[in-house]
Amino acid sequence: MTDQELETVAGNGLINRRHLLGLGLAGMGVAVANSALAADAGMRLEIPAWSKSPGPGASGYGGRSSYAGQFQRMAGNPNPIYPGGGASRSPLQHLQGTITPNGLHFERHHAGIPDIDPSRHKLVINGLVRQPLVFSYEDLLKYPMVSKIYFLECSGNSGALWGANGADAPDGTAQSIHGLVSCAEWTGIPLSTLLDEAGVDPQAQWISAVGADAASMGRSVPMDRAMDDVMVALYQNGEPVRPGQGYPMRLLVPGCEGNISVKWLTQIKLTRAASQFRDETSKYTDTQPDRLSRQFTLPMGTKSLITSPSGQMSLHRQGLYQINGIAWSGRGSIRRVEVSADGGQTWADALLDDQHAHKALARFRIPWQWTGGSAILQSRATDSQGNVQPTRTGLINEVGILGRYHFHGIQSWSVNSAGKVRNVFA
Amino acid sequence: MSSRNKLIGVIVAIALSHTSFFPLAQAQNVGLGTPISESQLADFDLIAGPDGNGLPVGSGTALQGKEVFEAQCAVCHALNGEGTSGNTVLVGGDMHSEGTPLRTVGSYWPYASTVFDFIRRAMPATAPKSLSDVEVYQVTAYVLYLNGIIDQYKVLNSETLAEIDMPNKDGFIDHSQAQ
Numbered sequence: 001m002t003d004q005e006l007e008t009v010a011g012n013g014l015i016n017r018r019h020l021l022g023l024g025l026a027g028m029g030v031a032v033a034n035s036a037l038a039a040d041a042g043m044r045l046e047i048p049a050w051s052k053s054p055g056p057g058a059s060g061y062g063g064r065s066s067y068a069g070q071f072q073r074m075a076g077n078p079n080p081i082y083p084g085g086g087a088s089r090s091p092l093q094h095l096q097g098t099i100t101p102n103g104l105h106f107e108r109h110h111a112g113i114p115d116i117d118p119s120r121h122k123l124v125i126n127g128l129v130r131q132p133l134v135f136s137y138e139d140l141l142k143y144p145m146v147s148k149i150y151f152l153e154c155s156g157n158s159g160a161l162w163g164a165n166g167a168d169a170p171d172g173t174a175q176s177i178h179g180l181v182s183c184a185e186w187t188g189i190p191l192s193t194l195l196d197e198a199g200v201d202p203q204a205q206w207i208s209a210v211g212a213d214a215a216s217m218g219r220s221v222p223m224d225r226a227m228d229d230v231m232v233a234l235y236q237n238g239e240p241v242r243p244g245q246g247y248p249m250r251l252l253v254p255g256c257e258g259n260i261s262v263k264w265l266t267q268i269k270l271t272r273a274a275s276q277f278r279d280e281t282s283k284y285t286d287t288q289p290d291r292l293s294r295q296f297t298l299p300m301g302t303k304s305l306i307t308s309p310s311g312q313m314s315l316h317r318q319g320l321y322q323i324n325g326i327a328w329s330g331r332g333s334i335r336r337v338e339v340s341a342d343g344g345q346t347w348a349d350a351l352l353d354d355q356h357a358h359k360a361l362a363r364f365r366i367p368w369q370w371t372g373g374s375a376i377l378q379s380r381a382t383d384s385q386g387n388v389q390p391t392r393t394g395l396i397n398e399v400g401i402l403g404r405y406h407f408h409g410i411q412s413w414s415v416n417s418a419g420k421v422r423n424v425f426a
Numbered sequence: 427m428s429s430r431n432k433l434i435g436v437i438v439a440i441a442l443s444h445t446s447f448f449p450l451a452q453a454q455n456v457g458l459g460t461p462i463s464e465s466q467l468a469d470f471d472l473i474a475g476p477d478g479n480g481l482p483v484g485s486g487t488a489l490q491g492k493e494v495f496e497a498q499c500a501v502c503h504a505l506n507g508e509g510t511s512g513n514t515v516l517v518g519g520d521m522h523s524e525g526t527p528l529r530t531v532g533s534y535w536p537y538a539s540t541v542f543d544f545i546r547r548a549m550p551a552t553a554p555k556s557l558s559d560v561e562v563y564q565v566t567a568y569v570l571y572l573n574g575i576i577d578q579y580k581v582l583n584s585e586t587l588a589e590i591d592m593p594n595k596d597g598f599i600d601h602s603q604a605q
Contacts, residue, residue, distance in 0.1 A: 006588065022440075039456060046565075048571055052589050079511075081511065081512065082512060082551060084596070085551075111548065111551065124462065124467060124470065126460070126462075130464065132461065133460060135458065135459045139458035142458060143456050164526065165526075193456075194459070197455070197456075197457060210473065214554045215554065216547035216548060217471065217548075218543075218547070222602045272477075273475065273476065274600075275473050275475050276537045278543070281535055281536055281537065281598070282476065282529070282531075282535055282544075285598065287529070291521045293598050294598075295600060295601060296600055297601045298601075298602060326446045332538060402526055419577050
C-alpha cells in the first residue's frame with residue numbers, strides 16, 4: 001500500500017482513523033517496515049537463549065519485567081517542614097489502555113501514609129442520623145459491593161498550564177504536567193447503603209468525610225451527590241486498596257476532584273451545612289478575576305491529552321505514527337475526541353476505544369504521517385453532556401489565571417523539524 | 427440494630443467464605459454497624475463547623491497563644507507567621523491587590539472556625555493533635571491576632587470564635603450545584 005492510498009482527513013498529515021483498523025493498519029506497518037527490512041536484509045531469526053532453559057517458577061506476588069519496569073511515578077523530594085506531604089505523578093506517556101497499575105496510581109498526601117491495622121480501624125457515621133453507627137473493616141467486607149471503573153484526578157493537575165508568573169514549562173512531559181490523573185476499577189459499598197442504615201435526617205444537606213491520616217484530612221460532600229454514586233472503596237483493581245490510596249478504605253466520589261475522595265476514611269458526619277474544612281477554603285478553591293473564589297468545584301472538566309507523541313519525546317524518522325492519548329470527563333463519558341496537527345486550524349476525529357466509559361478514562365488513537373516539518377499536536381474532547389474541552393486561551397479568558405486548580409484546557413505539543421516534542425502554549 | 431440483623435450478617439459472612447454469591451434478600455439490610463452515642467465520639471469527632479458546632483469547651487487569648495506559637499509553630503511558620511518556605515505563610519495578603527493576591531488565613535479564609543478545626547486536626551505538622559483544646563484556642567487567637575483580626579485580649583471560646591468576621595467572609599461562591 002502506498003501513501004497515496006491513505007486518506008488524509010485534516011491538515012499536516014492526519015490520516016483517517018479507519019486506517020487503524022484492518023487493511024489500514026497493514027498500510028501503517030509498511031511505512032515503518034520498509035526501512036527496517038532494508039537495514040536487516042541478511043538477518044536470520046534464531047531461537048533465543050531464554051527459549052532453551054527454564055526460567056524461575058511461580059511467585060507469591062508478581063513484579064514487572066526487568067526490561068519493562070524502568071518507569072516510575074515522579075515524586076517530589078521529601079520536605080522536612082512538610083512531613084509526608086506532597087504528590088507523585090503517573091508516568092502517563094509510558095502507559096497504555098485506560099487502567100493505571102496500582103503501583104503507578106498518582107498520590108497526594110497531606111501528612112504521609114498512615115500504617116493502619118485494619119482490625120483496629122473504625123468507620124463512624126454520626127451527626128444528623130437516626131442512630132450513629134460504627135463499622136469495623138470486617139463488618140464492611142460483608143456488605144454487597146459494586147465494581148466500577150473511575151478516574152481520579154487531583155484538581156491541581158495540569159496547573160503548570162495556567163502559566164502563572166510567566167512560567168511556560170518547556171521541559172514538561174505528560175507525566176510532569178498531567179500525571180495527577182489515574183484510573184482504576186474500584187470495588188466498594190455504595191455509601192447510600194451505609195447512610196440508610198444510620199437513617200438520614202432530612203435536615204442533613206452535606207456529609208463531612210474525614211481520614212485517619214495524621215492530617216485527619218476532611219472534605220464536605222453535598223448530600224445529593226453522597227446518595228448518588230459515591231462509594232466506600234475497599235478494593236482497587238481487584239486487590240485491597242493500596243496504603244497510598246487509603247488502605248483499608250477510602251471514599252470514592254466519581255468524576256470529582258481527587259481530594260474529596262478522602263483516603264483512610266474513618267468518619268462520615270451528616271450536617272446541615274458544609275464544614276468549611278481547610279482543604280475546601282484555603283486550598284482547592286479558584287479565585288476569579290473579580291476576586292471572588294469558587295469553592296466546591298467538584299466534577300472535573302472535560303479533558304483530553306495526547307500521551308504519545310508528548311513532551312520530551314523525539315520522532316526519529318519520518319513516516320506514520322499512531323497519535324494516542326486519554327480523555328475523560330467528570331460529568332459523563334467521552335463521546336468524541338478530535339485531533340489537530342496544525343495547532344487547531346483543522347481537526348480530525350480520532351478512534352475512541354470506548355464511548356461509554358462513564359467517569360473513566362477513554363483511549364483515543366489516530367494515524368499521523370510526519371513528513372519532517374513542524375507541527376503542533378492537540379486533542380479536543382467532547383463529553384456525553386455536550387461539553388467541549390476549551391482551548392487554553394479560551395479557558396483563561398473565561399476564568400482568569402488566579403484560580404490555580406481545575407485546568408482542563410487543550411494541551412499543545414510542538415514538534416520541530418528535528419522531531420523534538422515539547423510543551424508550548426499555543 | 428436488632429440481634430437478628432447481626433445473625434444475618436454472620437450467616438452471610440459464612441456463606442461468603444464458601445461461595446462467591448451474595449443472597450440478595452439478605453443484602454437489603456445487612457445491619458452490621460454497631461450503635462454508638464455522640465458522647466462516646468466526643469474525643470473522636472474533631473469537626474468544628476462554621477456555626478460553632480463541634481467547638482469544645484475551653485478558651486484562650488492571643489496573649490496566651492504567643493508562647494505556644496513560638497514554641498510549637500514558629501520553627502516552620504516563622505516568629506510572626508510570615509512563613510519559612512512553601513505553604514507556610516499565615517499572615518498578610520490582600521484579595522484586591524494587583525497581580526496574584528497572597529492568600530492566607532488573614533486575606534482569604536472565610537471562617538475563623540476553620541483555623542481552629544485545621545490546627546486541632548493537623549498542626550503542628552510533626553506532631554498533629556498534640557496540643558490541648560485550650561492551647562488550640564490560644565494559638566488560633568494568636569494567628570488571628572497576627573493578622574490584625576482580633577486584639578490580644580479577645581477571649582476565644584465556642585461562642586466567640588464563630589462570631590468573628592473574617593475579612594474575606596463574603597469572598598466565596600458555592601459552586602457545588604453548578605452543572
